[in-house]
Every structure is written in C-alpha cells, then in structure tokens.
Amino acid sequence: MEKENVILEVSHLGKNFGTHQVLKDIDFKVQTGDVISIIGASGSGKSTMLRCINLMEEPSGGSIRYHGTDITDSKVDVPAYRAKVGMVFQNFNLFENMTVLKNCMIGQQKVAKVSRDEAGKKALFYLKKVGMEQYINARPKQLSGGQKQRVAIARALAMEPEILLFDEPTSALDPQMVGEVLNVMHALAKEGMTMLVVTHEMAFARDVSTEVLYMSDGVILEQGAPEEIFGNPKKTETKEFLSRFRNC
Amino acid sequence: MISDLNFIQRILYILERYGMSYLKGAGTTLVIALVSTLIGCLIGFIVGIIQTIPVDKKRDSVIKRFFLRLIQILFRIYIEVFRGTPMIVQAVFIYYGMAQLLNVQLGMWTSAFLVVSINTGAYMAESVRGGIISVDIGQTEGAKAIGMTHFQTMCYVILPQAFRNIMPQIGNNLIINIKDTSVLSIIAIVDLFFVHKSVAGALYTYFESATIVMAIYLTMTVTASRLLRLWEKKLDGSDTYEMADSMDIGNQMR
Numbered sequence: 001m002e003k004e005n006v007i008l009e010v011s012h013l014g015k016n017f018g019t020h021q022v023l024k025d026i027d028f029k030v031q032t033g034d035v036i037s038i039i040g041a042s043g044s045g046k047s048t049m050l051r052c053i054n055l056m057e058e059p060s061g062g063s064i065r066y067h068g069t070d071i072t073d074s075k076v077d078v079p080a081y082r083a084k085v086g087m088v089f090q091n092f093n094l095f096e097n098m099t100v101l102k103n104c105m106i107g108q109q110k111v112a113k114v115s116r117d118e119a120g121k122k123a124l125f126y127l128k129k130v131g132m133e134q135y136i137n138a139r140p141k142q143l144s145g146g147q148k149q150r151v152a153i154a155r156a157l158a159m160e161p162e163i164l165l166f167d168e169p170t171s172a173l174d175p176q177m178v179g180e181v182l183n184v185m186h187a188l189a190k191e192g193m194t195m196l197v198v199t200h201e202m203a204f205a206r207d208v209s210t211e212v213l214y215m216s217d218g219v220i221l222e223q224g225a226p227e228e229i230f231g232n233p234k235k236t237e238t239k240e241f242l243s244r245f246r247n248c
Numbered sequence: 249m250i251s252d253l254n255f256i257q258r259i260l261y262i263l264e265r266y267g268m269s270y271l272k273g274a275g276t277t278l279v280i281a282l283v284s285t286l287i288g289c290l291i292g293f294i295v296g297i298i299q300t301i302p303v304d305k306k307r308d309s310v311i312k313r314f315f316l317r318l319i320q321i322l323f324r325i326y327i328e329v330f331r332g333t334p335m336i337v338q339a340v341f342i343y344y345g346m347a348q349l350l351n352v353q354l355g356m357w358t359s360a361f362l363v364v365s366i367n368t369g370a371y372m373a374e375s376v377r378g379g380i381i382s383v384d385i386g387q388t389e390g391a392k393a394i395g396m397t398h399f400q401t402m403c404y405v406i407l408p409q410a411f412r413n414i415m416p417q418i419g420n421n422l423i424i425n426i427k428d429t430s431v432l433s434i435i436a437i438v439d440l441f442f443v444h445k446s447v448a449g450a451l452y453t454y455f456e457s458a459t460i461v462m463a464i465y466l467t468m469t470v471t472a473s474r475l476l477r478l479w480e481k482k483l484d485g486s487d488t489y490e491m492a493d494s495m496d497i498g499n500q501m502r
Contacts, residue, residue, distance in 0.1 A: 152390075
C-alpha cells in the first residue's frame with residue numbers, strides 16, 4: 001500500500017573485487033522520509049554497499065531500482081541519476097580549486113542548468129542552513145574538517161536530491177568537530193530528508209534513524225527499528241558488536 | 249685590427265658592428281620558442297586529456313571503445329617517436345623528408361614551428377597525463393556524485409588543478425625551447441646561435457661571441473622563469489579570505 005513512497009529498492013545486490021566477495025545478496029527498501037543507519041564492523045561492506053547505490057562502484061549482481069527503474073541497466077543515464085542522489089564523503093571531497101560558494105553553485109549551474117543568480121541564492125540558502133554562510137569566500141584548504149563537511153553537505157543539498165547518502169561523514173573528524181556535523185544531520189532528518197547513513201556514531205543511529213541495518217561479512221544480518229536493534233538485538237553477533245559501544 | 253684589442257674591447261667592437269644581428273637572432277629564437285611552447289601545450293593538453301578518458305566496458309558502445317583505443321594507441325606512438333629521437337634529426341627529417349617523400353616543400357619557418365611544437369607536445373602530453381592522474385581521486389568522485397559527466401569533471405574540477413600542478417613543467421619546456429631552438433640553424437633558421445656562428449666565423453672571435461650569446465640566452469631564460477613564477481603565484485591566489493558579513497551575503501542574495 002505504500003508502494004508510491006518507495007524511492008529505492010535494492011535486491012540481491014552483490015559485489016566482488018576479483019574473487020573476494022564483498023557484498024552478498026543485499027536486500028532492502030528506502031521510502032520517502034526514511035533515515036536508515038547502516039552499522040557494522042570495518043570491512044563488513046557498509047561503504048561498498050553505499051557506493052554501489054550511486055554507482056561509484058559497479059555492482060556485480062542484483063538490481064537497484066530507483067522509482068522502479070533498474071539503474072544498473074546499461075542504458076540508464078548515470079550522471080542524471082546521480083544528480084538526484086546526493087553523497088557526502090568521509091574525506092569531504094570539496095573542489096579545491098573553488099571557493100565555498102562556487103562549490104555549492106557549480107553542480108546547479110552545469111548539471112541542473114540553473115542560472116548563476118538562482119544558483120547563488122540556493123547555495124547561500126543551504127550554506128546558511130549548515131551555518132557556513134560567512135565562509136563563502138574561503139577555499140576548502142582554509143577550513144577545518146567539520147567546516148568542510150558542513151560545506152559538503154550544503155553542496156549536496158543544493159542539488160536538491162531526493163535522497164542523501166552519507167559515507168562515514170564524521171570518521172575523518174577530530175572528536176570536537178563531530179558534534180557540529182551530527183547536529184546538521186539531525187536537523188536534516190527532522191525536516192524529513194531521506195537519508196542513508198553509514199556510521200560508527202551509535203548514538204546517532206539509535207536516536208535519529210527510523211531504521212537500522214546491521215551488516216556483517218557482506219550481508220545484512222539484522223535490521224529493524226533502532227529501539228529493537230539497540231534494545232533487544234536478536235543475533236549474538238549484533239549483541240557483541242553493540243556491547244563494544246555500550247558506554248557511549 | 250681586432251687582434252690588437254683586449255677581450256672587453258673586442259666584445260664592444262662586435263656589439264657595435266653586429267649588435268642588431270644578435271638582437272634579431274634573439275627575437276627569432278624567442279618567437280619560435282614562445283609560439284611553439286604555446287602550440288605544444290595545446291597539443292599536450294589534447295593528447296593528455298584523450299589518453300586519460302576512461303573506458304566503461306558496460307555502457308560505452310563497441311564502436312566508441314574501438315576508436316578511443318585506436319586514437320590512444322596512435323597518440324602513444326607519437327609520444328614515443330618524438331620523445332625518443334633528437335630534435336635536430338627531426339628537423340632535418342621533416343624539412344628534407346617532406347620534400348622528397350611527399351613532394352611538399354615546407355618553408356623553413358613552417359618546419360621550425362612544426363618541429364618544436366610537436367616535440368614540446370610529446371613531452372607536454374606526458375606532463376598533462378601525470379598532472380591529471382595526480383589530482384586526488386576524491387575530486388573526481390565529488391564531481392560525479394553531483395551528476396557531472398567525465399567531460400564536465402575534467403573541465404571544471406580536474407584540469408584547473410592539473411594545470412596548476414604542471415605549471416613548472418610548462419616553464420621547463422619554455423626554457424628548454426629557448427635553448428634548443430639553436431639546433432634549427434641546421435635548416436638555416438637565422439636564430440641567435442646562427443648569428444653567433446656567422447659572426448664568430450667572420451671575425452675569428454669564437455670566445456667573445458659565445459660570451460655575448462651566453463649572456464643573451466641566460467637573460468631570456470631567467471626572465472622567462474621569473475615571469476612564470478609570478479604567474480604561478482597569481483594562480484595560487486591569496487592565502488587569506490574575507491569573512492562575509494550580512495551585507496555581502498545580502499548582495500549575493502540579490
């Protein structure tokens with residue numbers, strides 16, 4: 001009955017690097033407004049899974065349906081699809097040759113073909129949202145990690161994506177900067193942004209997400225509401241993984 | 249008689265009689281070096297960019313992949329041939345060879361520009377390729393993630409950064425070209441070195457003339473390297489930035 005709301009439907013997704021099978025038979029759905037946290041140990045395939053979703057990695061098998069269209073099909077216009085699916089990286093990946101403002105404008109101008117004025121306005125709107133509007137003239141190398149990541153979020157938002165992918169957005173940050181980025185993400189979630197977040201921030205996964213996926217060894221071992229996963233995990237492996245984060 | 253003069257006097261004597269010839273020769277050298285470096289950079293960018301176009305086995309058609317591969321192989325051969333043979337031989341080969349084999353009589357000027365340009369292009373192609381692959385892969389991913397095509401990623405994100413990285417190489421090539429155009433005297437281009445040979449031969453003043461020519465070459469190369477350094481600094485931009493106040497932001501909004 002909620003079929004209209006489904007943005008992404010991942011089924012039987014697999015990924016091999018050579019003979020090494022990183023993802024095995026991944027299945028899940030993303031609906032409008034979902035905030036899905038993907039947790040699990042390093043090397044469990046979380047990031048690879050996320051990168052397959054916007055085709056930064058080419059899936060080896062299975063399908064990823066975006067509003068019913070399988071985007072792994074060779075006829076799909078990949079850049080046009082990526083413009084609808086924003087991504088925030090662990091290492092920010094801001095364009096080093098542009099100012100903060102230009103970083104948030106270039107995609108709108110060149111990809112979405114929005115006018116310069118319009119792009120500037122929208123860039124500023126989203127930079128304000130992440131609290132970086134004072135830094136429009138700065139270049140990425142002049143910013144701290146937390147500031148860079150907030151600009152990266154604004155850059156992704158300026159494309160007005162339907163869904164935003166976060167690949168360990170706070171993992172490269174000093175502890176005191178993690179908070180400013182998580183606050184921005186929390187605010188976005190509250191506004192109803194659809195988000196897929198690979199994270200090691202258990203508090204965020206528990207308090208902000210609508211659903212949690214626990215991945216281990218290339219499969220989704222357990223998935224459910226955060227209260228379930230954190231309050232009453234069914235699998236011993238999930239329990240053991242979470243026990244290491246108990247005191248946070 | 250010139251043999252009665254001392255070293256300094258002999259130099260002054262040569263300069264008085266042949267000063268203009270040296271300047272004209274230097275002008276020729278500079279024009280060939282500058283124009284050829286420019287054209288060479290252009291060739292280098294085109295070849296380097298095409299060499300780094302990725303092939304998507306799944307999405308690109310067989311025809312596109314075939315032609316891309318073919319062009320890439322041809323460019324590879326071009327680079328190896330012109331990097332791997334001396335420019336002096338290339339000059340002779342093209343100037344005389346074109347006439348004998350293809351019955352095309354290239355003027356010596358055309359030959360000169362052609363030889364130095366394609367030579368520079370072969371070196372620059374490798375520098376550009378190096379410049380492109382040295383830009384962090386994250387920059388490409390960041391661009392792709394907001395929906396840019398490979399072409400857009402190159403134009404707006406990668407090439408501006410690659411260009412900055414290979415600026416020292418461009419400078420290197422210009423300086424090498426200023427010096428190496430001297431080999432073009434083999435096809436009778438009257439450059440600075442040709443003037444030196446004529447003057448020295450006429451007056452038997454090899455050491456004095458060489459001194460003058462050394463000084464002129466050095467002046468040209470040092471000036472070129474200083475100017476390029478200034479340009480690099482300009483490209484790097486300011487180390488600081490202005491915090492935008494509400495006024496600026498308001499202006500931006502309008």
